[in-house]
Amino acid sequence: MSQNNTGRILEAIDQLRRRKARPDIQRICNYLFRRFAVNSVEAKNDLQWCVDNNVVLKVEYKGSISYRNAAKKLALSNKHRDGQSSNVASDINKTVNNRKFAQLLTNAFGELIVQEPDYLELGIPAHEIIGNILSKDSVRYTKKYISILIEKEVEHGGLIKMKNGNYLMGPVNSEDFKFESNNWKTDESFVNSSQSDFNDSSPQNDVYNIPPQFYQQLKQKKKSIPHKIQYKSHKSVDDSMDSDDKRIDSENLRVGGRRKKVKKVFDPSDNHVPKKRGRPAGSLNKSTIEKNKMQEEFSRPDSRTSSNGREQGGVCSVCHNQNKRGPNDRMVACRECSNKAHFSCLNGDDMMLRMYPDNTWQCPHCKTCVVCVETSDAGYLIVCSVCADAYHGSCHQPAVTEKIKNGQRWLCINCQKPDELIISDIGNPFRRKSNSNDDNDSMSGSEESTPSNYRSPVESPSPSESPEKSRDSPENGSDCSDAEDPSIDPSIPDASNWTYEEVYQYFAQYFPREAKIFREQEIDGRSLLLLRRMDVLTQLKLKLGPALKIYRHVVKLQVRRDDPKLYWL
DNA sequence: CATTGCGCACGTT
């Protein structure tokens, strides 16, 4: 099932909106992939699920399809015509959202009271609450929406409105403050557990159900710190939220990996400096309409993952299916949390879904940099395609400066070996570098590229642990530099004496999912060298896409040369 | 290169 991703999809939509980019399927998928390593098939399925369940609205706007956060739309329309929500199905996400909102609300109270202990007596003005919540989640909420929710909360007794118009928190409804979702998205929210912490004494205690940690802070802080409200720059208490929104937004909310921009506060009064940008006139240009139209058609099933997202179950964190995907499939549990995934869903192109050599697995949210032990929250993690260790680019020695996309093969320092060593004396096929030629193959979509940096800059030879075999030593090019050697590319191993296990190992590094066929069929090196195109395409029961890519490797091994002419003819 | 920020013209309410 897809609830796992609904939050992410909403986040994507809102993020795009905030960026003033059209939240179309393309961008949403892109966002999900970047942020959460959700593949596009799954993303599309989940998006569809969201649409079907009215969590997300699919709309046509200016000739193209866009997606809207239904909750926001709802808040909007409720405001305009005070009807009841038109749609039954939105109830699901309403409860989820309510809970989320309750968390944010409590959190806001906690923070604000710590900031300004006087609020304990005076109550907190709505705009402060709104500002605080927006600073946490301006994607899901707007000023108006929050106002509405606050009023609702008052009706339900969760909040108390004072005569001065300020708010106090009412009695806790523990149900509302339960930690939400144990999925991989960890929330910075609190667990409302340790009552004891703030049970001690405070007279307001029964009124202010603020989270424990805030109560602690509050106690320490007393009233010593002068009141400084971060977002307060407006004259009247009540308007000004709109310009404030932006500021809050930019200061506190960072989702993606970036944010420079010195942030100027937009002042409508300096209109007279037009510094024209953006498109001149006429809002839509045809070419883009057409482009959008073309990419509009929904998912073509992506050959490499059969994940379908439609089925019931939701056990596998990757495909959300319960059923195993083959006789040999099994569930692998994250070694940190309760997430599980099909064995077959792991070890694919997505490096964040790679198992460790000891057959354990960390889900993407638990995976930590082996150096700083921070998760991807602290920065993009690059995962070694051999040992599955993750690193922040800057933590790795030497620092990784070039961009390694998720899915791109990359070797950590421990797994890198100078090519010379491998080629000339080891000849161990499966531990061979991925430097030279796998990017093209293993990565599904990416076209070509990544200049192969043969000689790796590294020294650590980490002697190969493999059993020695002296069979081939391909005229040992002592200078590995590259394929100037006439016919044989020394970086391509000689497979003629491989056992089928070795063949399997070789292909497993590029095609973890498909490689087992080589073992099943007991294709050893000699057989491999005899394989013909049709054999690969038809006899191995592979899907066409992988089969073609595998065939390419087969040819390379057969001729020990990487010449596209050979396999595209 | 990909991603993000955003002015401004236009659509919706």
Added chain:
DNA sequence: AACGTGCGCAATG
């Protein structure tokens, strides 16, 4: 009229 939307560009890493 006020607000929502997103194109197309600029800035940014």
